[in-house]
Amino acid sequence: MSAAEFLPSKMTLPILQEAVQGCHGCELYKHATRAVFGEGRPRASIVLIGEQPGDEEDRHGHPFVGPAGRMLDRALVEVGIDRSTVYVTNAVKHFKFEERGKRRIHKKPNGTELKACRPWLEAEMAVIKPSVLVCLGATAAQTVFGPAWRVTKERGRFVEHPWAPHATSTIHPSAILRAPTEEQRHAEYAAFLADLKKVHAMM
């Protein structure tokens, strides 16, 4: 299965955004509220790629509007990157979760789902043609750079990629929120800021 057959022949962000709502390229559309497509300027110089929409993103229909998104916003402001100048998206467009009581708990997308959804990401990149690509977390990084990519080892390093001349990876902001102690959260956040400062310098 793949999203490829659901892609429109004319590629603009608004057309893609509408078309993704009809995608049945994998099973994830069955339980999510809606597809959450990327958002931002059509000619954004920076594209940030996360893993998948979370609970709040699924409810509201916008990427990075939950706790991790607020953490990202704060970090972007601190390093001087205006979020309105970037495009944010995810490797997978539907929320994958399991229900525990009334809560919907995030479940990591598997390789089949990531592969199935890749045509949407490819289409976004083909339209935007960013200068700088930033993968947030291992899932996005391995989708873009391949399964051998290790964010812990490669974070902050820039390489050339067919989608952008400068591509890099760092942690997903949700990893900062999950750090078990206040001290570790501070350390993770400081390292995240250091990676984003390199992105700012690359602009």
Ligand code: SF4
């Ligand atoms: S996750 Fe991606 S491939 Fe799967 S149904 Fe949603 S948009 Fe299509």
